[in-house]
Amino acid sequence: MHDPTSSSSARIAFVGGGNMARSLIGGLVRQGHDAAAIRVAEPNADLRQALARDFGVAVFEHGRDAAAGAEAVLLAVKPQVMRPVCESLREVLQADRPLLISIAAGIRMDQLDAWCGGGVAVVRSMPNTPALIGAGASGLCANGRVDAAQRARAEQILGAAGLTVWIEAEEQMDIVTAISGSGPAYFFLLVEALEDAAVAEGLPRDAARLLACQTALGxxxxxxxxxxxxxxLRQRVTSPNGTTQAALDRFAARGLRDVVADAVAAATQRGRELAAKSGD
Structure with a gap:
């Protein structure tokens, strides 16, 4: 009999085989998960073939074929198509009762449960793009039907691409989206600005980019x-009346903290609007 607690042989289905799904599949396989136990549904034939070739996973054109018999089904499709995808999986999910994991922004757990026919164990997650290199950060939230073993399963799947953090109140997932989901873009913008500022001061662009990127990494x-x-850490590198202090004083004078707070608030509000727009 199959052991449902075996982390390396659990049957996992991915519906959607894009970049985020690919990063999670690659992470699972690298960590020793049995590739034969991973099934992926992807309508694009080229993407299907690449996943089968690169990871040795089973691939399908339709989600219901990949999801049949799975212990966990991860939905890696865009929010705009989530409802019809869930409805196409309803029969399989109602029959097998797997854990359902969604990585779509703005789609609530009660919406997913309703679209899938009700009574579904749902985990909502918000990973970010550094998951593509195994350095992601994912917030996770579960509905009341998710048991301890399923929580562990969700951690295993999302943790294959980086850090996982449980968020108990679903309304806070919009904040998670604003911080870690959208957050990489904020840091890319900062590095871009540092590079441009260094070039404006006379540094060659290739040197400016290398120094800015490595500084961010370090x-x-x-x-x-x-x-x-x-x-x-900031205080350690800031000498009184030194160069760092001069820069930080200018950040403070221009209201950097207020700008960041406004930006995060705007992203959080947009997440709430997307959830409302997706409808019930």
């Missing part, structure tokens, strides 16, 4: 590995 690693709060 600072990020210190944040994760040092254990100190960001404020403490």
């Amino acid at each position: 600072a990020g690693r210190m944040l994760r590995e040092d254990g100190e709060a960001p404020a403490q």
Whole structure:
């Protein structure tokens, strides 16, 4: 009899075989998950063939064929098509009762449950693009039907591409989207601005880009590995009346914290609007 607690042989279905699904599948296989137990539905024939070739997973054109018999079904499709995709899976999900995981922004768990026929164990997740290199950050939220084993399964799947954090209140998932889902773009913008500023001061662009990128990488690693709060790390590198202090004073004068707070609030509100627009 199949052991449902075996993390390496659990039957997992992906509906949608785009970049995010590919990153999760690759992470699972690298961690020793049995590729033969992973099934992927993807309407694009070229993407299907690439997934089968690169990872040895079973591929299908239709979601219901991939989802049949799965213990976990991960929906990796765009929010705009989520409802018809769920409805196409309803019969299989009602028969097999797998864990359903969605990585779509703005789609609530009660919507997913209703579209799938009700009574479904649902985990909503918001991964981000660094998952493509195994350095992602994913917030996870579960409805009341998700048991401890299914929580562990969701952590295993999303954790294949980086850090996972459980969020107990679903309304906070819009904040997660604003911080980690959209967050990489904020840091890309900062590095872009640093590069352009250095070029304006006379540094060659190739040198400016290398230095800005490596500085961002090193600072990020210190944040994760040092254990100190960001404020403490900032203070360590800031000498009184030095160059860093001069830059930080200008950031403060121009209201950097207020700009960041406004930006996160705008992204959070947009997430709420998308959820409302998706309808019931």
